[in-house]
Amino acid sequence: MFPSVLFEIMLIGLLGIGSQWLSWRYRMPAIVVMSVAGLIVGPFLGIMNPQEDFGTLYKPIITVAVAIILFEGSLNLNFKELRGLGRPVFRISTIGAFIAWILGSLTAHYIAGLSWAVAFVIGGLFIVTGPTVILPLLRQSKLKPRPAKILKWEGIIVDPIGALLAVFAFEIISYLTDNDPSGVSLLLFFAASVFAAILGWAFGRGIGWMFETGNIPEYLKSPTVFIVVIMCFTIADEITHETGLLAVTAMGMTLANMGISSVEDMRHFKENMSILLISAIFIMLTASLNIDTILHIFEPRIIGYVVLMMIAVRPLSIFLSTIGTDLALNEKVLVGWIAPRGIVALTVSSYFAAILGDAGYEDASIITTLTFGLVFFTVVAHGFSIGWLAKKLHLSMEGRPGTIIVGSNTFTVELAKSLIKAKAPVIIVDSSWEKLRKAREAGIPFYHGEMLSEQTEYHLDTTPYEYLIAATDYHSYNSLVCTTFMPEYGRTNVYKVSPYKQIDSDTNDIVNKIGGRILFGEEVSTEDLNQNIASGFVVRQTTLTDQYNYKQYVNERDDAAVLLYMIKPSGKIIFYAEEMKATPESGDIVVSLAPQDKKIQAKLENRRNGTNENGK
Known part of the structure; x- marks a missing residue:
């Protein structure tokens, strides 16, 4: 252990950004490098354990990071950009996401042995691929425009949807599996969700109006948004737990569709902040794992779940949702294989693991193991196979840059x-x-x-x-x-x-x-x-x-x-x-x-x- 928490914070930042640089320099998936770095300093060498060292601050840090990351993702959801995407992207992001949720939840229950509530929560969460993991793969693989466009926009659109789906799944399944179900609690949750959406919309419109009227100077715009996102999340979450995610998503979507130039000017700041948070949080999460958790990844039920998610659930959801579209068979095969889960899935799943654990679901303790296994195996398998498969399917841009x-x-x-x-x-x-x-x-x-x-x-x-x-x-x-x-x-x-x-x-x-x-x-x-x-x-x-x-x-x-x-x-x-x-x-x-x-x-x-x- 380190002599001070300050030194540990410094090391977390250094390992996170250093891993990002190594992944860029040697064209490797960033999550793989960060995973190795976190596991080495954490469970393997025992140099640090952020969950123990940070104590009561650990959970709020993860929560704030999740809020910022989801806000950054929803800030990309400009409805103007979605109009020209065509049927394949729309089908995959709606029908395909729903099929993947149902099939993934069934697989989690019957193969991984999770309860229905936990299974449907992570089933909704695992539909997320996310731009933070898919875009680097697209850059290094040089796919042809159409499959690259489909994978890119699926990640952007489904990124915030997965977390919201997990929230609603948790509440609905909890209600259905309760021994003495009361419709009042469910109605209260939906009322709180509506309030959270309105709150996020109001915060978004308010910030947008202040930007447009010049009531916030340029040098304060990015810090103001950063603090307001945390405030929006906290207010909604304090009223009803789990609705904070909905509030920041609504806020991001509202700002994205107001057409404010200042939001575009902040793009690089929010991307930089998101990368910094993602890098730090991933190192913290992997360093906080223990050897038993890592060994659980190789249990037959975990391996079986991961394999079925990769070779059955994802391909089926793509093939079924794109029936009647003009996607060629080779495009369906590629899109059906490539679905790496990333840092958003791991950070949000850690958030839900704590929520489900507090709610009394004992099998919630396996969520981190299951998520880490799915993230690691999909990133490695898809990250190192996308270039080879694209060439075999004649979907790569051959030739020089x-x-x-x-x-x-x-x-x-x-x-x-x-x-x-x-x-x-x-x-x-x-x-x-x-x-x-x-x-x-x-x-x-x-x-x-x-x-x-x-x-x-x-x-x-x-x-x-x-x-x-x-x-x-x-x-x-x-x-x-x-x-x-x-x-x-x-x-x-x-x-x-x-x-x-x-x-x-x-x-x-x-x-x-x-x-x-x-x-x-x-x-x-x-x-x-x-x-x-x-x-x-x-x-x-x-x-x-x-x-x-x-x-x-x-x-x-x-x-x-x-x-x-x-x-x-x-x-x-x-x-x-x-x-x-x-x-x-x-x-x-x-x-x-x-x-x-x-x-x-x-x-x-x-x-x-x-x-x-x-x-x-």
């Missing part, structure tokens, strides 16, 4: 052509139909719309693309695009063409602080690149070898040539940009915009002038 180019002009069209030649997905986005003419004539994929528009987020699938290049004629717009998409693509994958030739020296320091790494060097502007194309420059590929290394290539290349990007043997594309740290090696392909060979250029000139090689 793709690039979104914002701005259609002569240079970007040639750049897109070279990327297509390199077998890398590319798309040009522009709001001007006239400017897109060159891209259309060249047969390059394009999207006609405003990149910063809300509608673009719904209609442009960005799954195949890892890089974004802003290369319009408006440098302030390029910087705005880069700043907007930097959190999504990462600081090192967002680029803009140099603005320095068309700004004065007084604004250089401003440009340096705005998002987006500068492509090809500060001295190369969009205007220069377009002029180079007009004067006959061409895109060239040069393969480096042991006999012809990068140093030789640099020494022999034309001084006017512009280095564009490198293609590594692995298929990774590295654009030439400021602070580029990659070193070209043998086997790399260097792509540049260079003047034509003089002999070839002379032939073209002669052909244009109507003369032969001898000048006749």
Whole structure:
């Protein structure tokens, strides 16, 4: 044990964020890394046990985290986004969720041996996949747009529904299994639920109104929402237990559908806060397990339950709910297999384990074991199989990582052509139909719309693309695009063409602080690149070898040539940009915009002038 609780809090944060970083660095499911970290410092080495060390604070910490996580999930439920999702997503999120609940509850009762009340509570909870676990898998597997869209929106929609379903299931089943059932208690619960929903709506509308009227300064908006969420949850939960979850969900949905720009501005804060809470809570939960709980996971009834949930309940719910839709068989197979349960399921189940235990259900003690087993096995099985299965079913985006180019002009069209030649997905986005003419004539994929528009987020699938290049004629717009998409693509994958030739020296320091790494060097502007194309420059590929290394290539290349990007043997594309740290090696392909060979250029000139090689 540690000498102070403060040191333990520090270690929990360090292990949580460190696990997230390792999962990103080595492309592993974050839950697997956090599970291993928590188990090592907890039951295996006995270094800490947060449940014992924090004492009476442990349960409130978990409760607050659950409230924040559910609020963050419900803040994604914008009804505008649900309209264009089509029948498969709607069916899976409604009929499929209901079938999964019933089948999962029956499996929990007859296979895991749980009482009806406990079985139906966790049956409702386990329909949750959740964006916190499914989105990282989609990014690393590079699924085709349709199955990726289905899995993504199922996770977002069902995330808050599962917890609410568990709440209502607990109350209804408790009423039905009571020896002396009284309709008064059930009516009181439903009345309290209506009150909680109205309370959440009122808090959401109130915060939204204060944001819109400027009654809360910008620097206080995120902290205010954070505290109000806790207040909303606490008031509802103090009146009637378990209704706090409904209140914060209603609050999040209300804010999400008010169309307030401030809510979008807080997106990164709430995502960061959610990641921090999820990481810390998961370490706390796994470190608080004991060896007996872990050994129980390997009991036949637990293993049988987990296996049936994976190979029977999930596929059946998907196949039955999508009857009559246009989903192909291979899409049904993939979606029917991929359903990793995540941190939301584990944190909320821990909350219900305490509630059910206090209500006198002795078998509630097995909930944590059952949940941890389902979470761990599904994340490992689905996390490491999604890429392989997608390729087998021909549902993966093959080839190199793709690039979104914002701005259609002569240079970007040639750049897109070279990327297509390199077998890398590319798309040009522009709001001007006239400017897109060159891209259309060249047969390059394009999207006609405003990149910063809300509608673009719904209609442009960005799954195949890892890089974004802003290369319009408006440098302030390029910087705005880069700043907007930097959190999504990462600081090192967002680029803009140099603005320095068309700004004065007084604004250089401003440009340096705005998002987006500068492509090809500060001295190369969009205007220069377009002029180079007009004067006959061409895109060239040069393969480096042991006999012809990068140093030789640099020494022999034309001084006017512009280095564009490198293609590594692995298929990774590295654009030439400021602070580029990659070193070209043998086997790399260097792509540049260079003047034509003089002999070839002379032939073209002669052909244009109507003369032969001898000048006749």
